[in-house]
Amino acid sequence: MPGQKTSMGKVDITRADIVLKTSPCHRIPRRWFALLFGLFHLYVFLLLLLYLFPYSSTPLRHTIAKNYFEFQVRGGSSKMLWRTPKPRKCLHPILNPYDPEMMEYQVKVGPIKCPSDREDWVYVTNGSIHISLRAQKRHGKISCTYKPIVRDGDFAVRRDPVPGVMQDGQPLQADFFSISCKTESGKNYENVHSAVARYKAVQERLDKHAADRKKTSSQGLGLSVFMYGFDSMSRMAWLRNLPQTRDYLVHTLGGVELEGYNIVGDGTPAALLPILTGKMEEELPEARRGFPGVTTVDGHPWVWKDFSRHGYVTAWAEDMSKEGTFHYRMLGFKEPPTDHYMRPFYLAAEKEYSKNEKLCLGSTPRHVNFMRWFRNLFDTYRNYPKFFFGFHTELSHDGNNEMQAQDEDVKSFLEGLEESGHLNSTLLILMSDHGARFGHIRATAQGKLEERMPYFSFRFPPWFRRQHPDIMRSLETNVHRLTTPFDVHETFLEVLNYTGSGQADIRHRGVSIFKEISKDRTCVDAEVTPHWCACLDWENVSQSDRLVVEAARAALATINELTQKQRGKCVELTVLNITRGSRYVCTEEDSRAQDKILKYWNQYNKNDFGRFDGMSCRKGISYFQVSFITQPGGGHFEAICYHDVTSGTLRINSKELSRINKYGSQPACIQDLLPHLRPFCYCKEQI
Numbered sequence: 270m271p272g273q274k275t276s277m278g279k280v281d282i283t284r285a286d287i288v289l290k291t292s293p294c295h296r297i298p299r300r301w302f303a304l305l306f307g308l309f310h311l312y313v314f315l316l317l318l319l320y321l322f323p324y325s326s327t328p329l330r331h332t333i334a335k336n337y338f339e340f341q342v343r344g345g346s347s348k349m350l351w352r353t354p355k356p357r358k359c360l361h362p363i364l365n366p367y368d369p370e371m372m373e374y375q376v377k378v379g380p381i382k383c384p385s386d387r388e389d390w391v392y393v394t395n396g397s398i399h400i401s402l403r404a405q406k407r408h409g410k411i412s413c414t415y416k417p418i419v420r421d422g423d424f425a426v427r428r429d430p431v432p433g434v435m436q437d438g439q440p441l442q443a444d445f446f447s448i449s450c451k452t453e454s455g456k457n458y459e460n461v462h463s464a465v466a467r468y469k470a471v472q473e474r475l476d477k478h479a480a481d482r483k484k485t486s487s488q489g490l491g492l493s494v495f496m497y498g499f500d501s502m503s504r505m506a507w508l509r510n511l512p513q514t515r516d517y518l519v520h521t522l523g524g525v526e527l528e529g530y531n532i533v534g535d536g537t538p539a540a541l542l543p544i545l546t547g548k549m550e551e552e553l554p555e556a557r558r559g560f561p562g563v564t565t566v567d568g569h570p571w572v573w574k575d576f577s578r579h580g581y582v583t584a585w586a587e588d589m590s591k592e593g594t595f596h597y598r599m600l601g602f603k604e605p606p607t608d609h610y611m612r613p614f615y616l617a618a619e620k621e622y623s624k625n626e627k628l629c630l631g632s633t634p635r636h637v638n639f640m641r642w643f644r645n646l647f648d649t650y651r652n653y654p655k656f657f658f659g660f661h662t663e664l665s666h667d668g669n670n671e672m673q674a675q676d677e678d679v680k681s682f683l684e685g686l687e688e689s690g691h692l693n694s695t696l697l698i699l700m701s702d703h704g705a706r707f708g709h710i711r712a713t714a715q716g717k718l719e720e721r722m723p724y725f726s727f728r729f730p731p732w733f734r735r736q737h738p739d740i741m742r743s744l745e746t747n748v749h750r751l752t753t754p755f756d757v758h759e760t761f762l763e764v765l766n767y768t769g770s771g772q773a774d775i776r777h778r779g780v781s782i783f784k785e786i787s788k789d790r791t792c793v794d795a796e797v798t799p800h801w802c803a804c805l806d807w808e809n810v811s812q813s814d815r816l817v818v819e820a821a822r823a824a825l826a827t828i829n830e831l832t833q834k835q836r837g838k839c840v841e842l843t844v845l846n847i848t849r850g851s852r853y854v855c856t857e858e859d860s861r862a863q864d865k866i867l868k869y870w871n872q873y874n875k876n877d878f879g880r881f882d883g884m885s886c887r888k889g890i891s892y893f894q895v896s897f898i899t900q901p902g903g904g905h906f907e908a909i910c911y912h913d914v915t916s917g918t919l920r921i922n923s924k925e926l927s928r929i930n931k932y933g934s935q936p937a938c939i940q941d942l943l944p945h946l947r948p949f950c951y952c953k954e955q956i
Contacts, residue, residue, distance in 0.1 A: 359802075361529050361803050364718060370715065371505070374708075378671050383625075383631070393464035412451060416432050419443060444609055444611075448462060460621075460631050461618045474580075478579070489764060493654050493695040494576070494655070494761065497659045501701065501703060511672060511673075525726060526724070526748065527726065529752055532702075533753050533754055535801075545572050547755060554569070558599065565603045583608045586642065586659045589619075590619060592666065636674075647691040651691070654694075655695070703720055708930070717929075743785045743786075752782060756780055770785070805892075812848065819910075820895040827923050839946070840956065844898070889914045904928055936950040937954075
């Protein structure tokens with residue numbers, strides 16, 4: 270029957286009938302027959318191209334090809350699309366950034382406007398501090414005193430008790446300083462400033478490496494690296510909220526976006542540690558507060574150390590000191606990790622925020638000040654190789670809408686770097702750690718997938734594209750292939766020591782994106798556990814299904830076990846209701862993969878990182894993913910359970926258990942000493 274619909278499990282597939290009407294050949298003139306015959310072959314050829322080379326989501330698609338499955342996700346209007354027949358083993362869903370369900374939570378936000386009457390009276394250029402001529406014209410003679418902001422460990426700063434008198438044009442002693450100025454008429458100016466000082470030890474090291482490079486040949490690619498990221502921005506959220514930035518990156522600079530980029534764990538450390546060290550947190554020395562044998566993270570194999578050894582100047586910055594990636598749960602650094610390190614500035618500046626307009630520092634939006642610091646770094650070290658990483662959190666951590674406020678500024682920042690020539694020698698990476706981890710969007714079916722698929726892009730200078738067409742071909746091929754943070758780390762190592770293009774060996778957890786990644790790569794090959802793998806084809810199951818209910822109970826028991834030792838402070842939780850259930854049935858093909866992940870967990874399990882009670886994914890094993898709400902407190906959790914059909918066993922891994930709404934002050938009684946329990950503890954004092 271034309272237009273007949275058939276059912277395959279939970280997926281409704283519509284088969285479109287094709288009706289061919291033909292006329293007798295003798296009625297068609299021979300020249301027209303030849304033309305029609307040629308057009309038919311052209312049509313078949315174009316269809317073959319579309320099948321062999323599936324199109325990208327750049328630019329955005331608003332049409333659906335006939336070779337896509339389409340199904341309605343229970344509990345929402347989002348439609349998830351998969352190509353079929355599958356050209357790759359790991360096939361991420363194609364999401365619509367402007368899906369009506371997502372747009373319900375999209376609010377237009379304008380630029381941040383800071384008071385013009387609080388303009389900066391001083392500025393820094395080329396490592397020296399100056400009084401603004403504009404301020405002098407407006408206010409007359411200005412005299413200033415300043416205090417360098419000195420790092421005192423990773424959680425405090427100090428300043429000299431007696432301020433020094435500032436001389437116009439004097440060299441900076443430190444990257445950050447507080448300043449106090451006054452005019453003869455009694456007007457005052459006070460602020461904290463970030464800049465770039467010229468440190469003698471850094472300059473000597475760079476000059477020595479520069480001299481050595483002239484004597485020896487290098488195996489590197491001759492690129493600086495600038496990675497600039499935003500917290501909690503999925504690829505879809507980036508399209509919704511940073512359209513100008515994306516348009517400039519993709520269509521003007523020629524950036525390439527990784528559409529198959531998949532996270533490997535929960536939160537920012539699980540995203541950045543694999544990029545920066547090539548390892549998961551549980552593979553590294555214990556650095557979490559509240560655990561025996563805890564130490565700082567200085568000893569981790571940071572990739573910026575590799576770049577430093579190769580003569581690069583290094584810098585690392587993030588803007589919210591309390592939520593620092595290596596400070597929120599960990600002990601941070603004993604020594605500055607990079608040549609220039611912005612944390613001391615924010616430890617000082619955040620105490621001044623209450624004196625300023627919202628999101629402003631004087632007359633400057635705080636996110637602009639962050640970008641200016643990196644521009645100063647580029648200007649200061651123009652002729653030296655660089656590894657800079659900036660990660661901005663303030664405007665996206667609690668929601669993505671405010672990112673719109675800096676869209677034009679980020680675009681202008683990139684334009685400035687390009688026009689000044691800084692990007693001509695730089696691999697530019699714009700990225701995020703993960704999508705939204707809590708809130709209304711995260712509670713949707715599409716939001717769950719968006720969390721697992723953050724934005725990640727690479728942009729190479731034009732000369733590099735011409736000189737290394739093999740790398741660019743691999744990169745373009747890898748756009749739709751499964752990639753992870755471990756691959757980014759391997760790519761960084763290739764920048765320093767390029768080993769050639771060719772095929773990536775997917776037997777390794779991390780592979781360079783400079784090599785072609787196999788279309789047969791799976792989440793298991795990349796050591797992405799089922800909870801985080803966005804290319805598994807989950808089947809929706811009723812919330813009242815017996816195994817879904819049992820999975821919720823098992824997850825609840827795991828939560829209560831995690832807080833058991835703190836039962837005097839933390840309430841034992843109960844399940845209020847189940848909000849969603851889904852199932853993935855293992856195949857024979859999955860067996861090899863899950864055994865690899867199980868081996869990994871058994872090797873690195875320590876100190877309550879999450880006991881792996883999962884089982885090898887093989888025939889007869891099903892995964893159940895369940896979302897549920899607990900009481901008291903209304904905690905919203907999501908977990909994976911493993912079900913053995915033969916034995917009836919149901920198991921859970923606490924590393925695959927996420928809280929997807931805010932916990933606020935609920936864990937106040939343990940949050941400082943045991944920060945890893947914050948998502949799971951509801952303090953008795955709250956009742």
